[in-house]
Amino acid sequence: MQGTIRRVVTGHDADGRAIVIEDGPAPNVRHNPARPGYYLTQLWITPTSPAPIDNGPDPTLSPVALQPPPLGSVIRVIEFPPAALELRNLDPDAAKAAFALFGGQQALTAQHAPNTRHPFMHRTETIDYAVVLTGEITMLLDESEVTLKAGDMLVQRGTHHAWTNRSDAPCKVLFVLIDGQFEPALAEKFQDGHA
Numbered sequence: 001m002q003g004t005i006r007r008v009v010t011g012h013d014a015d016g017r018a019i020v021i022e023d024g025p026a027p028n029v030r031h032n033p034a035r036p037g038y039y040l041t042q043l044w045i046t047p048t049s050p051a052p053i054d055n056g057p058d059p060t061l062s063p064v065a066l067q068p069p070p071l072g073s074v075i076r077v078i079e080f081p082p083a084a085l086e087l088r089n090l091d092p093d094a095a096k097a098a099f100a101l102f103g104g105q106q107a108l109t110a111q112h113a114p115n116t117r118h119p120f121m122h123r124t125e126t127i128d129y130a131v132v133l134t135g136e137i138t139m140l141l142d143e144s145e146v147t148l149k150a151g152d153m154l155v156q157r158g159t160h161h162a163w164t165n166r167s168d169a170p171c172k173v174l175f176v177l178i179d180g181q182f183e184p185a186l187a188e189k190f191q192d193g194h195a
Contacts, residue, residue, distance in 0.1 A: 002170075003029040003039030005077055011055040021055060028060040032098050037081025037170060040064065040102065046073045049179075066104030067124050073178045080137055080165040080173065095119035109160060117142075118162035123190070126177045128156040135171030138164050158182060 004025045011021040028042040045059040046052075048071045068074040092108075099105045099122070107122040117140050130139075131153045138147045139154065140162045147166075148154060158180060165171045182190070 002037070003031060003041050003079060005041050005043065007043055009044075009058075022058070026060065027058070028064060030064050030101060032101055034094055035081070035098055037079070037085050038098075039079040041077045041079075043075045043077065045069065045075075048072050064102040066099065066102050066107055066122075067126055068177050068179045071179050073176060075174070075176045077133070077172055077174050078163075080135075080163060080171045082168050082170070083164045083166055084168075092119055118164060120162040121160060122162065123158060123160045124177070125158055125180050125182055127158070127180050128154075128178075129176040130154040130156060131174045133172040133174055135165065135169050136167045137171045137173060138166055140164060158186075 006024065007022065007026040008020060009022040011019060013019050026041050026043050030040040030042075032038060042060040042064050045062075045068065047059065047069045051073070065074075096105045096108055099108050099120070104122065104124075107124050109116060109121050109123060121140070130148070132148045132150050134150050136147060136149045138145050139156070142160055146154070163173075
């Protein structure tokens with residue numbers, strides 16, 4: 001099944017010994033029929049930093065959110081289909097609906113900048129680590145782009161961006177998002193209408 005990723009979660013028994021609490025498919029997978037071949041698999045969430053280390057309930061069973069909780073983090077794998085498949089009939093309203101599935105419509109910038117490079121251009125106030133697991137993906141920035149291949153790693157620091165898979169095969173990317181805060185002078189530029 002697409003989007004299925006084995007997840008092993010460890011914890012402690014009553015005596016403090018290390019044990020496996022869970023071993024199986026990550027239970028929170030999102031797929032939108034309007035985006036054929038796109039799967040978002042939520043692997044884990046920390047609610048704050050320092051993160052609580054406990055045997056608490058699975059935090060991924062809550063609704064999926066684009067950004068991590070305040071002071072928290074999230075790790076997920078996204079499978080991107082080839083752009084030729086994903087971008088058919090995709091206008092700004094459809095992009096907004098797709099991002100709304102995980103509460104991310106406020107991060108989209110296409111509705112504010114109609115001449116944007118891609119309908120999924122967005123910005124989050126996060127530091128994101130991205131590791132390409134399989135395939136090839138291109139990150140679009142305001143006026144430039146970079147193509148990443150399996151094994152490549154990227155640090156994304158709150159930039160205006162979108163992802164597009166220009167190949168003919170799916171691409172899987174592991175993302176870790178950490179809550180952040182824009183430096184005040186930079187935040188002011190975004191409030192002044194810059195992308």
